[in-house]
Amino acid sequence: MTPARASLRPTRVSGVVAVAAGALAVLVxxxxxxxxxxxxxxxxxxxxxxxxxxxxxxxRRSSGRVVEWVGLVVAVVAVPVAVVASTTPGGSIxxxxxxxxxxxxAVALLPAYGSGSRRLVRLGSGLAFAAVLLAALFHxxxxxxxxxxxxxxxxxxxAGDHAVDLGAQLGTRARTWPSELVHVGATxxxxxxxxxxxELGRGLSVASLPLTAFVLVLLAVIAxxxxxxx
Amino acid sequence: MDSTVxxxxxxxxVALALAAGxxxxxxxxxxxxxxxxxxxxxxAYARTTAVGPVDLELTRRMGGATWRPGDEVEVEVxxxxxxxxxLWDLRVVDGVPPALAVVDGSPRHGGVLGPGEATSFTYTVDxxxxxxxxxxxxxxxxxxxxxxxxxxxxxxETELVCRPAAAALAPRAxxxxxxxxxxxxxxxxxxxxHVRDYRHGDAARRIDWNRYARxxxxxxxxxxxxxxxxxxxxxxxxxxxxxxxxxxxxxxxxGVTTVEVLANGLVDGRNRVGVAALGWPxxxxxxxxxxxxxxxIRGFLAGQRAFGVTPxxxxxxxxxxxxxxxxxxxxxxxxxLLSPLCDDGAVEAARRLEAIGHPVTVVAxxxxxxxxxxxxxxxxxxxLRVAGLRRSGIxxxxxxxxxxLAAAVARQGEVRLA
Numbered sequence: 001m002t003p004a005r006a007s008l009r010p011t012r013v014s015g016v017v018a019v020a021a022g023a024l025a026v027l028v029x030x031x032x033x034x035x036x037x038x039x040x041x042x043x044x045x046x047x048x049x050x051x052x053x054x055x056x057x058x059x060r061r062s063s064g065r066v067v068e069w070v071g072l073v074v075a076v077v078a079v080p081v082a083v084v085a086s087t088t089p090g091g092s093i094x095x096x097x098x099x100x101x102x103x104x105x106a107v108a109l110l111p112a113y114g115s116g117s118r119r120l121v122r123l124g125s126g127l128a129f130a131a132v133l134l135a136a137l138f139h140x141x142x143x144x145x146x147x148x149x150x151x152x153x154x155x156x157x158x159a160g161d162h163a164v165d166l167g168a169q170l171g172t173r174a175r176t177w178p179s180e181l182v183h184v185g186a187t188x189x190x191x192x193x194x195x196x197x198x199e200l201g202r203g204l205s206v207a208s209l210p211l212t213a214f215v216l217v218l219l220a221v222i223a224x225x226x227x228x229x230x
Numbered sequence: 231m232d233s234t235v236x237x238x239x240x241x242x243x244v245a246l247a248l249a250a251g252x253x254x255x256x257x258x259x260x261x262x263x264x265x266x267x268x269x270x271x272x273x274a275y276a277r278t279t280a281v282g283p284v285d286l287e288l289t290r291r292m293g294g295a296t297w298r299p300g301d302e303v304e305v306e307v308x309x310x311x312x313x314x315x316x317l318w319d320l321r322v323v324d325g326v327p328p329a330l331a332v333v334d335g336s337p338r339h340g341g342v343l344g345p346g347e348a349t350s351f352t353y354t355v356d357x358x359x360x361x362x363x364x365x366x367x368x369x370x371x372x373x374x375x376x377x378x379x380x381x382x383x384x385x386x387e388t389e390l391v392c393r394p395a396a397a398a399l400a401p402r403a404x405x406x407x408x409x410x411x412x413x414x415x416x417x418x419x420x421x422x423x424h425v426r427d428y429r430h431g432d433a434a435r436r437i438d439w440n441r442y443a444r445x446x447x448x449x450x451x452x453x454x455x456x457x458x459x460x461x462x463x464x465x466x467x468x469x470x471x472x473x474x475x476x477x478x479x480x481x482x483x484x485g486v487t488t489v490e491v492l493a494n495g496l497v498d499g500r501n502r503v504g505v506a507a508l509g510w511p512x513x514x515x516x517x518x519x520x521x522x523x524x525x526x527i528r529g530f531l532a533g534q535r536a537f538g539v540t541p542x543x544x545x546x547x548x549x550x551x552x553x554x555x556x557x558x559x560x561x562x563x564x565x566x567l568l569s570p571l572c573d574d575g576a577v578e579a580a581r582r583l584e585a586i587g588h589p590v591t592v593v594a595x596x597x598x599x600x601x602x603x604x605x606x607x608x609x610x611x612x613x614l615r616v617a618g619l620r621r622s623g624i625x626x627x628x629x630x631x632x633x634x635l636a637a638a639v640a641r642q643g644e645v646r647l648a
Contacts, residue, residue, distance in 0.1 A: 136261060
């Protein structure tokens with residue numbers, strides 16, 4: 001028997017969760033038909049590319065590469081089409097970083113090239129985060145949705161980073177899904193607590209406070225963060 | 231090695247959340263300010279989880295003690311959390327012996343492990359000649375948020391022993407005795423020799439009691455004395471012998487495992503077997519016999535640095551080494567020289583031993599390749615050495631490692647399969 005090569009690609013469970021959470025974050029923040037259609041096409045393209053990459057791994061090199069590239073082209077084309085199809089200018093502006101961010105996340109975690117890229121994961125989730133903030137600025141969704149979107153972006157980054165890290169250490173042949181699910185689940189739970197906390201803050205009608213009070217609150221938040229970082 | 235480090239992976243998240251809050255202030259959008267709240271919760275989350283020292287126990291099982299070359303050995307690894315804390319993100323990479331290739335499964339594993347819980351995984355390696363010691367397993371434990379990481383190693387003294395199939399190599403007789411197995415001396419034994427008058431001191435069980443009953447004359451039966459052979463296996467562990475095929479066992483490993491197999495066949499026959507190593511003057515196991523000695527040989531081969539993976543630092547010339555060895559050799563000892571014949575020193579050693587009255591049989595595992603001109607040259611040089619030794623009357627068992635040892639022994643004209 002030939003020696004089994006360790007495949008140190010990003011792990012599958014966390015990778016899929018990361019891309020799904022990223023797409024969901026953009027979807028939650030920009031609830032427009034163009035965003036839904038664009039994300040759907042993008043995800044289909046990425047899935048096809050992932051299948052192609054899987055074929056490459058199973059020694060069906062040329063056909064796998066073709067499938068992979070077809071999927072990637074579909075995913076890339078989805079971005080301008082969705083932006084053009086968007087009816088509101090704010091929607092188009094927020095959609096660009098959102099879709100590109102999701103695409104980068106998928107490319108970073110695709111089981112095809114090297115052992116994934118933490119930098120691309122960071123860049124992708126950063127763009128998705130920007131999309132959520134832009135959507136909130138342009139009033140594309142209610143504040144609660146922006147909060148959920150931000151938490152989902154964090155979940156996407158966390159899962160993506162975890163996938164690359166775990167993949168580099170253990171590879172895709174090792175059984176890792178239990179700890180992956182536990183890790184992602186814990187992050188999601190903490191995010192939920194964060195959203196609940198923020199909602200509670202809104203319930204205390206912080207919104208009616210004057211701006212100076214806000215600044216003070218922000219300073220307090222910074223001080224608390226610094227204290228936590230020790 | 232055992233250390234906890236901060237991964238700082240949450241730093242960017244907190245920064246972004248605060249930036250969003252600042253944006254909320256600048257844009258006078260209170261709802262954006264609230265985005266900082268989840269960021270703060272994540273910061274607190276990363277801060278509160280941490281991983282301390284981890285206590286792991288490791289056991290490896292292979293469903294067998296010794297293996298043949300080419301066997302696929304399934305290694306079952308069990309990791310137990312002996313500490314009191316739950317390990318949320320445990321990653322282990324088993325220390326597969328460097329010479330072995332994993333052909334199925336993965337020696338890497340991840341999981342969540344509560345206190346006292348155990349997890350196991352299996353992988354399959356291709357067995358190759360030699361004693362392969364497993365290296366310590368590397369374990370990385372992260373806390374739930376991944377903010378801190380603890381790295382440690384867990385050792386379990388496991389060995390995968392792979393020997394060639396049983397083969398017997400009849401030692402050559404010394405000049406002092408003719409006939410390889412039964413000696414001319416009379417006394418105790420099995421084969422009848424002659425009868426003589428009883429002499430005071432003869433053992434009672436050698437008296438011919440039937441004749442005494444008939445004639446009332448005490449006679450003593452003599453048998454041909456069974457001559458025990460003394461064989462010293464000399465493993466050529468000099469620096470030039472640390473060679474191996476591209477992805478195969480090295481010559482020393484093949485020699486060591488061969489000694490085990492050959493000694494097994496001889497000691498059972500009440501012969502005495504000793505072990506020595508060229509290149510390592512301290513490696514010397516005096517010849518003895520019996521089951522205990524067989525165990526001693528195994529322990530000796532497993533424990534000596536001479537039979538490890540690092541060559542000796544410096545060594546005297548072959549002549550000096552053989553002379554030193556000759557001082558230790560019993561006068562009636564015959565030798566097996568286990569050498570890949572990678573240099574002329576091995577030939578000289580064989581000739582010298584032969585010259586001082588210790589008949590030598592050379593067992594030469596073939597570790598030469600023929601894919602480059604240089605390697606082809608080395609292979610031809612080795613063939614010339616084999617031919618030269620045979621011309622001098624020294625039998626050489628040429629063993630290609632791919633075939634069973636017994637087949638290689640059988641192919642030699644002058645060496646019999648006992």
